Amino acid sequence: MILDDIVRDRKKDYEKRVLDLPLDILKEKIKIDDNPKFKFYDLFKNNDFIYICECKHKSPSKGIIKEDYNYLDIAKEYEKYGASAISCLTEPNYFLGSDKHLIDIKNNVNIPVLRKDFIFSEYQIYESKLIGADLILLICAILDFDTLARYIKLAHKLGLSCLVETHNEEEIEMAIKAKALVIGVNNRNLKDFSVDTNLAKKLREKYKDVILISESGVKDCNDIKEIKRAGLNGVLVGEALMKSNDIKKTLEEFKNAN
Secondary structure, eight states, X not given: OHHHHHHHHHHHHHHHHHHHSOHHHHHHTOOOOSSOOOHHHHHHHHOSSEEEEEEOSEETTTEESOXXXXXXXXXXXXXXXXXXXXXXXXXXXTSOOOHHHHHHHHTTOSSOEEEESOOOSHHHHXXXXXXXXXXXXXXXGGSOHHHHHHHHHHHHHTTOEEEEEESSHHHHHHHHXXXXXXXXEESBOTTTOOBOTTHHHHHHHHOOSSOEEEESXXXXXXXXXXXXXXXXSEXXXXXXXXXXXXHHHHHHHHHHOO
């Protein structure tokens, strides 16, 4: 399964990383605010619907998504034309992501930046803080309950917000029990990368009192309209924007879709 392969290879990456920069030294490099401001969570106080726009060069299912991939210019356009937050892939083997991409983006925008990766260790959470992420993705499919709850607590201690990714009712229940404040429903099955564009909308029918974000599968304004009508709180969209020849026009159309 693709997810298993990604996590396996990511763990191999970190065998070297931990040797190059041990956790105790990594912790010393981190500055923790006494009163962390969860800017990502604050978005939901003033917005009925948010747009997390993704910088994404490649995917395991589609290959190279955007040949001319200038992630920094893309991120600046996202901010300029109304993105609520930016998602940045940092997984290098299957998505061609990089920590440097996130660092550069964070240094050039003033909206929250999500580190989108496959987090399986506390080391990665401390590392996310060090490279400047405002929030991290925690995927229920690769974490057990106790680990998820511990990671959410650690992230908040470090001043990081969390987007907890789910794929079914069982995982949403797990996220709620672990005290996730924002839950994403990935319409893409990470085991075979098939997409069910109705998944998030169906799950919203049962879970009406949680902040729920629809991830993956958005192709056009009609998809945005349906997601809004279903009562979801936001969308994470990447591929449709990456394939657009005019990010400004596409993002403005998405934002005006009602």
